[in-house]
Amino acid sequence: MSGATLEAYLVSCIATRDETARDMAAVIQRLATAALDIRKLVGQGALSAHLHGLRGGANSDGDMQKEMDVICDDLFLSSLQGAPVTFYASEELEHPVSLNPEASLAVAIDPLDGSSNIDTNVSVGTVFSILPAIKTADNNPMPTFLQPGNRQMAAGFFIYGPQTALVLSLGKGTEIFVFSSRLGCFVQGYKSVSIPERAHEFAINASNYRHWEEAVRLYVDDCLAGAEGPRERDFNMRWIASLVADAYRILIRGGIFLYPADTRRGYSQGRLRLVYEANPIAFLVENAAGAATNAVSRILDLEPESLHQRVPLVFGSRREVARVTRYHVDPTMIGERAPLFGKRGLFRA
Numbered sequence: 001m002s003g004a005t006l007e008a009y010l011v012s013c014i015a016t017r018d019e020t021a022r023d024m025a026a027v028i029q030r031l032a033t034a035a036l037d038i039r040k041l042v043g044q045g046a047l048s049a050h051l052h053g054l055r056g057g058a059n060s061d062g063d064m065q066k067e068m069d070v071i072c073d074d075l076f077l078s079s080l081q082g083a084p085v086t087f088y089a090s091e092e093l094e095h096p097v098s099l100n101p102e103a104s105l106a107v108a109i110d111p112l113d114g115s116s117n118i119d120t121n122v123s124v125g126t127v128f129s130i131l132p133a134i135k136t137a138d139n140n141p142m143p144t145f146l147q148p149g150n151r152q153m154a155a156g157f158f159i160y161g162p163q164t165a166l167v168l169s170l171g172k173g174t175e176i177f178v179f180s181s182r183l184g185c186f187v188q189g190y191k192s193v194s195i196p197e198r199a200h201e202f203a204i205n206a207s208n209y210r211h212w213e214e215a216v217r218l219y220v221d222d223c224l225a226g227a228e229g230p231r232e233r234d235f236n237m238r239w240i241a242s243l244v245a246d247a248y249r250i251l252i253r254g255g256i257f258l259y260p261a262d263t264r265r266g267y268s269q270g271r272l273r274l275v276y277e278a279n280p281i282a283f284l285v286e287n288a289a290g291a292a293t294n295a296v297s298r299i300l301d302l303e304p305e306s307l308h309q310r311v312p313l314v315f316g317s318r319r320e321v322a323r324v325t326r327y328h329v330d331p332t333m334i335g336e337r338a339p340l341f342g343k344r345g346l347f348r349a
């Protein structure tokens, strides 16, 4: 199937399936069309400087909104008008929007992920989750968006980088489509990506070291200790500070990403949002043979309590993610190694 256009791929996936699958394909096509508009805007960089300023407000989660965050949100929302979507929820909107009451799907979206990086020409993206719409007598969207991530029907992200790409999973494998400017559409670049079980690279914002809980500090200390430490091998470190870019790298060559809880005000549940960031990334990663947890439990099994809820996020190579859990739940992990390595934290030197 490598080399198929997104459209041909979607047709092949829905051929034997029902109306809901056809609707899902239509929604993904609409999102892809809006993403190509955003690709052009992002590509303008400083030439459209007015797009890159702060809007002066904060989004529902208290983050400063950039002009581009709002423009991207508007573009995705209008692209879904007339699509088979009942509810639309966005990082940029306090409340979900009701669209077509007859439809069976809902979309939760982070319209522009990594927007704090946009002036620095770092890859940014759009993260989305497609859920079955739950119908209630009062047309309440919340039961839909508070479903656990294991109910997602599809998830993906667009990345606007050196390549514009769509990482997509309909629940069986994770595919990567790259935008071909020659053909003017997305073309499958990787078929069923598989994250290697073992990691040699970790991604974490190490400036927060002093705010992390002990389990996270010890895990990172052990990676940093390299071949001479308990891991008995050297690790590389990367932190792009753009979730889509860090996730793309991990899907292509493995590794682990951590945005843990920490003691800073407002970070007791980490930084990333469960419904429209962690859930779709976890869905993609699990469908690529990886794992995603909140450091202890599987992300996809968490029951969201509110739309904009944050969650600690650890994802990537399966064995490495499991190891982070052991540092959190197994006291012997710390007890056994403390006499040997407890004083070796490089950041604590």
Ligand SMILES: O=P(O)(O)OC[C@H]1O[C@](O)(COP(=O)(O)O)[C@@H](O)[C@@H]1O
Pocket (backbone or CB within 6 Å): 063, 091, 110, 112, 113, 114, 115, 116, 205, 241, 242, 243, 244, 271
């Ligand atoms: O600046 P920090 O604390 O390292 O956080 C970086 C993280 O924040 C994010 O930018 C949050 O996403 P938004 O830009 O959509 O708010 C992620 O893309 C990234 O992983």
Ligand SMILES: [Mg+2]
Pocket (backbone or CB within 6 Å): 110, 112, 113, 114, 243, 277
């Ligand atoms: Mg984001």
Ligand SMILES: [Mg+2]
Pocket (backbone or CB within 6 Å): 069, 091, 110, 111, 112, 113, 114, 115
């Ligand atoms: Mg965002």
